[in-house]
Amino acid sequence: EHEFNASTFTARICTSTLSDFYSAISAAIGTLRGPLHGGANE
Numbered sequence: 001e002h003e004f005n006a007s008t009f010t011a012r013i014c015t016s017t018l019s020d021f022y023s024a025i026s027a028a029i030g031t032l033r034g035p036l037h038g039g040a041n042e
Contacts, residue, residue, distance in 0.1 A: 006034070006036075006037045007029070007037060008028070010024075010027050010028050010030075010031040011027060
């Protein structure tokens with residue numbers, strides 16, 4: 001899917017590996033913190 005932003009895509013990929021909820025959220029927050037994605041939300 002090409003409509004997701006980077007953090008949403010990361011969380012979905014992480015949960016598709018049957019990882020736990022907290023790992024998926026941590027991965028998504030880590031992605032959101034990046035300058036190419038986090039700056040777009042401000």
